[in-house]
Amino acid sequence: MKNLKLVAARPDCQRSVINVQGIEVGKDLVVIAGPCSVETERQTIETAVAVKRAGANMLRGGAFKPRTSPYAFQGLGLKGLKILDKAKKETGLPIVTEVVDTRDVSWVGEYADVLQIGARNMQNFSLLREVGKSGKPILLKRGMYSTLEEWLNCAEYILAEGNPNVILCERGIRTFETYTRNTLDLSMVPAVHHESHLPIIIDPSHGTGIREMIEPMSLAALMAGADGLEIEVHIDPPNALSDKEQQLTFQQFEDLMVKLRKARAFILGLGSADAPIASESEGKGTRAGKGKTARAGEEPHPFSDAVD
Amino acid sequence: MKNLKLVAARPDCQRSVINVQGIEVGKDLVVIAGPCSVETERQTIETAVAVKRAGANMLRGGAFKPRTSPYAFQGLGLKGLKILDKAKKETGLPIVTEVVDTRDVSWVGEYADVLQIGARNMQNFSLLREVGKSGKPILLKRGMYSTLEEWLNCAEYILAEGNPNVILCERGIRTFETYTRNTLDLSMVPAVHHESHLPIIIDPSHGTGIREMIEPMSLAALMAGADGLEIEVHIDPPNALSDKEQQLTFQQFEDLMVKLRKARAFILGLGSADAPIASESEGKGTRAGKGKTARAGEEPHPFSDAVD
Amino acid sequence: MKNLKLVAARPDCQRSVINVQGIEVGKDLVVIAGPCSVETERQTIETAVAVKRAGANMLRGGAFKPRTSPYAFQGLGLKGLKILDKAKKETGLPIVTEVVDTRDVSWVGEYADVLQIGARNMQNFSLLREVGKSGKPILLKRGMYSTLEEWLNCAEYILAEGNPNVILCERGIRTFETYTRNTLDLSMVPAVHHESHLPIIIDPSHGTGIREMIEPMSLAALMAGADGLEIEVHIDPPNALSDKEQQLTFQQFEDLMVKLRKARAFILGLGSADAPIASESEGKGTRAGKGKTARAGEEPHPFSDAVD
């Protein structure tokens, strides 16, 4: 992929590890959990305590919510950030929260341990530059209609400002399928690992929009080699102010974490040290060549001839 | 989903098991492997022997190849079917091969144990009716731009002719992503299991178009609950007459099968009897309701408000 | 575009004219009108008389209707063709009707003056070859998710069988927009005229799915250089057995024809002889080069950098 100077996979295939308050994203399996939106202090803190107890590594929660309609709930803003701060003090979990305006990066950054760039702002280049200057860990979600190349170029915007701490997050793309909210593209996991040194996590909540699909897709994501997950958990999903269909209950999240730990252990034991990642890294030299041939060589794009 | 009389999930949540020469699709983990196209007798038989030895359950191989250009290799036709027949006699593997014309269903059916309907013919309703009349097991691939509802309606065409033996196969959909050949939509596994009693397998070869992605996506597919896999294997991938970028070598396939068996055992031991399928079935009552709400209720389609 | 031997634009830029019972498609402005489905003799003949009187050149009407569900109205089959035959005897209008099965090409061809290949069968290559052998004029609709290159390759299948009489028909593609039934891609008119010698007509009925949009989009299609239109007209749209939202009443069609004739005259008088077609032909040499640069050169596909 052209123009990727800082984001491209390294010749020695070494992956970046992003340190968030001692949590090593890209090395540990990282689970970021919490409500879609910060709604009240009680809702947020109880959720934080619950996900911490179940084994989550970070707390997510939106204080600024981009919504299709100007009349929908837009988040609590500063009040929401202060609630997240209390939840952090209570549980020790680092905070992941979205920033949507260049003017907010600095002060939101005082509350956030990881600044999230949402799907709709993936190509908000001013915002990318500003979070690049902040130096903070950034969770960069893939745009709803974006290609891998466009996505990695957005990470390049951040790294070009001197901030190497970028975590990529696949959250589903818009397709013609309407059964699921988006189409979760798990093939981005091996693709990102092949083209870049940055870690990639999966958001099965937005990726499917259906509560019951979060478990199978989370397990599948791990198996595909994902470095972590971002999962929405709510104290009372049916009464959530946003995304009520896709948030797990505390019990569901706890059950999922048990399975994720088993799956992680299984994956580490599969084949050599850390397959499937290892086998993939071994094949890097070969795959790089093939990948290039497949994409840029005789068949310039995948629509040309799909046989079966 | 409206209009699904025969294909819809049963009230008792019981899944169909399709019997192919004693192989129980929907119960056993089924791996269909073999070349994209039947090219020569030696190529096909050696591949059949190799995939059989590695543990494959059925042999795939195309004798009729739908191609974008009329001047591309179109398959060996009858000669190809005769080669598949020899490979079957040699190995005992049932044959999965595509049929593309209503006039061919009867005689191709004499060679095939499973008739495959390719993605481009998913909505060739005349062909669906004809294979419905044949009574043979049918592997129905999802169309490149099709929704789950359209796909299940195509299965309904087959069942409506009195043929209940339909295996669904997700093989990737067309999206804006050009890095992969298609976008493999693993969320169709829990979706099909929720909406229908039919088994679903995954084709990671067409689904990604990239050899090195077949292993991680196959493992992920199993973890998502897939009933099986269809994988392209070639004696000499770089010199294949079609799909050279996405066919595994014998050794790669053998290594993959070792991991698939381990993963299958892990999945069977995860949680209760057959999680994640079990937990999903338990939630059937609940999810049906939620699914309906999510899709047809206040938010009529998934584009309405994607928050993160 | 590679592999286009017979369909590609000619060095002298001469366009093909397809003769249908004396109507010269590619030279005259051609309007094909009639009901979505043949429902009854009265409905069809009255419609034929009405569209003839308003100035239509050919009668459309489906006797075989591909439907998403096997339980939806599938057309009258042979009975429908006999009704079309009566309508032809009554009005003298040539008949355009769809064929969906290789086994039907021969006998449907005895009733049809133009065989239509529907969007879902665009890549039914067996059917393309069979209609190619028939020698009859073919109306080849663009697939719902197909690129220009795939579409022209399908026309190549027909011409490769010795049948040069192909009329292309843009009928809208599937996009994320749900307001319209499909997204009518009028840019295919200059694109086809640039890349091929075949005529192209526009189907605003399926292209929009909304009755009130047919007039503005028909006028726009003419202005973009279309060689004709295919428009659904029904004796009683609210009670049509299919596509009730997109069929014009007799009066609406008559009013539209008046405007189309004025628009045609305006276009012929605009600038030189037949602008905008003329100005485009003049630039052929230049545009071929540019087109190639734009697509296959430094910017391999249009997603790379959309500035505004």
Next chain:
Amino acid sequence: MKNLKLVAARPDCQRSVINVQGIEVGKDLVVIAGPCSVETERQTIETAVAVKRAGANMLRGGAFKPRTSPYAFQGLGLKGLKILDKAKKETGLPIVTEVVDTRDVSWVGEYADVLQIGARNMQNFSLLREVGKSGKPILLKRGMYSTLEEWLNCAEYILAEGNPNVILCERGIRTFETYTRNTLDLSMVPAVHHESHLPIIIDPSHGTGIREMIEPMSLAALMAGADGLEIEVHIDPPNALSDKEQQLTFQQFEDLMVKLRKARAFILGLGSADAPIASESEGKGTRAGKGKTARAGEEPHPFSDAVD
């Protein structure tokens, strides 16, 4: 469409007219022309003089250019705005230029007569609110993957801040077609006119990405009822710093303007006062009903059953 309080079509069908320095957008036919990017003073001023002479109503020119790669030309910024200011003083043409950062709205607004929101920022809700507060006329481009409903909701964000001066601009959406840069969706013209009182213009430069297509698609846009056009014109297209394939030469633009004026006169004379707009307004009551039925009634989205 739900939630549209200020943007929805008025009961009396009256359309808004946006006044830009005396130019009445929504009443006059408005042509905005100029270079993709402001590159030099000479390039910009000579282009402004040329497009003014040919009959353009406003000058476009980008000083801030959102680019996929951080290493591509990003525009001249303030220097570019000062050049635009000189061009305005020279020609009297109002300036249309893009703003990409909430922090820039105020000072860019001192140079711009119309602030443009680019496709990638359509759902940058902070930016929408900020330009809403500015009170200036806003040109709101449709996002590359956005539905009409999402687009109109973005306009609602601006109007909800007290700024009624919004001009919508269709500039093509991303589809699977790679021949054109985007797919120009002209059906948005009657759709916007039906659902909203806001004017809509068409950008055939980004919509096609191919110079030779600008003329036919501009004429088609007018015929579909567009209130204006935004067209890229460059003093030396092959050496443009961005979008070189889609900018017209001065001579091409002049020729186009001659045809546009003739087409405008023809359209005004077609049928009654201002057909096709008039006929559409007459049908408003009816179409609203039908539109609703088609979309939200028995067939919830357009994928359910496309017959031809």
